[in-house]
Amino acid sequence: MIAATQSNHPLAAVSGDSPVVSALNEARTRIRQARLRITKPRIAIIESLQRHEGPISIGRIYQQMGAKNCNLVTVYRCLSAFERLDMVRRSYQHNGTCLYELTLGAQRHNHIVCKSCGATERVDYYPVGSVERMLTDRGYAQVSHVVEFFGICPKCQQTAGSSRVAPAIPPERR
Ligand SMILES: [Zn+2]
Numbered sequence: 001m002i003a004a005t006q007s008n009h010p011l012a013a014v015s016g017d018s019p020v021v022s023a024l025n026e027a028r029t030r031i032r033q034a035r036l037r038i039t040k041p042r043i044a045i046i047e048s049l050q051r052h053e054g055p056i057s058i059g060r061i062y063q064q065m066g067a068k069n070c071n072l073v074t075v076y077r078c079l080s081a082f083e084r085l086d087m088v089r090r091s092y093q094h095n096g097t098c099l100y101e102l103t104l105g106a107q108r109h110n111h112i113v114c115k116s117c118g119a120t121e122r123v124d125y126y127p128v129g130s131v132e133r134m135l136t137d138r139g140y141a142q143v144s145h146v147v148e149f150f151g152i153c154p155k156c157q158q159t160a161g162s163s164r165v166a167p168a169i170p171p172e173r174r
Contacts, residue, residue, distance in 0.1 A: 023050060023104040030085050030104075041070040045078050046087075046102065054120045055091045055099035055111060093118070094150045114153035116160070123149065 027046045031038050048064040049056065062075050079100050082088040089103045094115055110123045128147055135143045 023102065026104045027087055030087055034081075034085050036081065041065070041074050042078050044070065045075060045082070049088065049100065049102040054122065055089075055101040057097055057099050061100070090146075092146065092148055094148070110147055110149060112149040112151055114156055115150050116152050116156040119153050119155075121153075 024043075024046060027043075028038055031042060036042075044065045045061060048061045051064070052060070058072070058075055058079065061079075062070075062072050065075070079088060083090060083100075087102065087104055088100045091099045091101065091111060093099060093113060107124065108126050108129055110126060110128070111120050112123055113120050128145055132143045132145065
């Protein structure tokens with residue numbers, strides 16, 4: 001196994017030249033390669049995903065887009081197409097809400113989601129990647145997985161006292 005060369009710190013800043021621009025360019029390239037049209041809603045969705053660090057719900061994306069030339073069904077369809085093109089990753093909150101995150105230009109990673117406040121933090125340690133590679137080597141195509149970590153964040157423990165913290169439905173993230 002090859003050790004990760006990049007920082008494993010969960011809050012490590014993205015370095016290098018403008019990852020925002022390069023991710024958008026990469027998205028355009030992949031959309032073109034898939035013989036899909038580069039439409040306003042598609043770009044707006046990518047921009048919305050870029051603005052939001054971490055996973056975001058479909059409802060939130062739709063809200064951010066301000067319904068410009070777009071309905072909710074279009075957002076669903078675009079995200080499903082982006083998923084097939086390996087541009088976004090789907091994840092879930094502990095209440096089952098589906099979230100999407102842009103994977104372009106980002107190192108593969110997992111998240112830890114606070115069951116109390118819904119805060120999400122990136123976990124850069126990513127051992128699942130080697131399992132995916134092993135399965136690909138066995139001949140499987142389009143290998144995907146769902147791994148989510150849930151817990152009560154240190155802040156929530158301080159606020160409520162760890163013994164009294166009850167899992168609540170997290171608010172829609174900003
Ligand atoms: Zn919390």
